[in-house]
Amino acid sequence: MRSIITILFVFLSLNTFGQVICSSKNFDYFWLGDTINRTIRGKKQGSWIIINQTIKCNDCSECKGGTAIISYKIVAQGNYLNDKKVGNWYYFHNNSIIKSLTNYQDGVIDSTNTSYDPSGNVISRSYYSNGERDSIIVYYNINNIKFRGYYNGNKLSHFTIYYPNGQTKYNASQIAKYRANYLEYFDEYGNEIKPREKDILIIAALEKLIQYIE
Numbered sequence: 001m002r003s004i005i006t007i008l009f010v011f012l013s014l015n016t017f018g019q020v021i022c023s024s025k026n027f028d029y030f031w032l033g034d035t036i037n038r039t040i041r042g043k044k045q046g047s048w049i050i051i052n053q054t055i056k057c058n059d060c061s062e063c064k065g066g067t068a069i070i071s072y073k074i075v076a077q078g079n080y081l082n083d084k085k086v087g088n089w090y091y092f093h094n095n096s097i098i099k100s101l102t103n104y105q106d107g108v109i110d111s112t113n114t115s116y117d118p119s120g121n122v123i124s125r126s127y128y129s130n131g132e133r134d135s136i137i138v139y140y141n142i143n144n145i146k147f148r149g150y151y152n153g154n155k156l157s158h159f160t161i162y163y164p165n166g167q168t169k170y171n172a173s174q175i176a177k178y179r180a181n182y183l184e185y186f187d188e189y190g191n192e193i194k195p196r197e198k199d200i201l202i203i204a205a206l207e208k209l210i211q212y213i214e
Contacts, residue, residue, distance in 0.1 A: 037080075044080035051075060078104070093118050140164055163188050170195075 037048040051074050074096070078089030084107030093099045097118055103111040108131035115123040126136045132154045138147040144166060149159035158173035167188055174181035185195040 043083040045082070047077075047079055049074060049077045083107075 037044065038046055073094070074092050076089060076091045078085055079087050085104040086106070087104065089102045089104060090098055091100045091102070093116075098116050098120070100113060100115045102109055102113045105111075109126075109128045110131070111128060113126040113128065115125075117123055122139055122142060124136060124138045127134045133151045135148070135150045137145055140146045144164060145162050147159065147161050150157055156175055158175060159170075160168055160172075161170040163169050165188060167190055168184075168186050169188075170186075171184040172182065183195045185193045187193055
């Protein structure tokens with residue numbers, strides 16, 4: 001709760017400061033990168049907020065007092081230690097709407113990476129150890145799992161796909177080059193069906209799906 005309050009406070013602060021004088025030639029494009037940060041001897045340290053904004057102003061007569069209020073878009077918020085990300089980092093769909101929450105240790109993803117849709121529902125959770133993904137869960141919703149995969153050396157080794165009713169649809173293992181040497185296929189009632197060639201080839205599509213989600 002404290003972290004969320006901090007994020008909202010920063011969001012409100014960012015949207016209330018920063019006025020830019022509108023020149024006689026009008027604004028064209030203005031790009032703003034990392035801000036609200038500090039470095040020590042050239043290395044990023046402490047709390048950082050990354051914001052980006054592209055604005056265009058063609059008619060300065062619309063700006064009261066000859067100034068334009070800049071509205072900042074927060075991209076991410078977290079902490080650095082000696083130029084490496086540490087602890088929880090928040091990434092955003094649009095300012096205060098969280099897109100993902102990722103935990104870092106010494107600059108690499110550690111523990112978990114959770115993705116959210118714009119309504120705040122969990123889309124997926126990935127689990128990491130020493131920077132390598134151990135497993136991933138993709139959800140239909142908070143109570144129903146769509147996909148559960150396991151990794152070996154960051155490569156998908158086996159997975160299970162579920163029907164919306166919670167029944168197992170596919171069990172696949174011994175995966176190499178997007179093919180499963182062992183695959184079980186079931187109907188929605190739990191009855192085993194002989195897998196088809198196109199069922200085996202679905203693994204490639206799943207890999208693309210996972211990359212898109214994250």
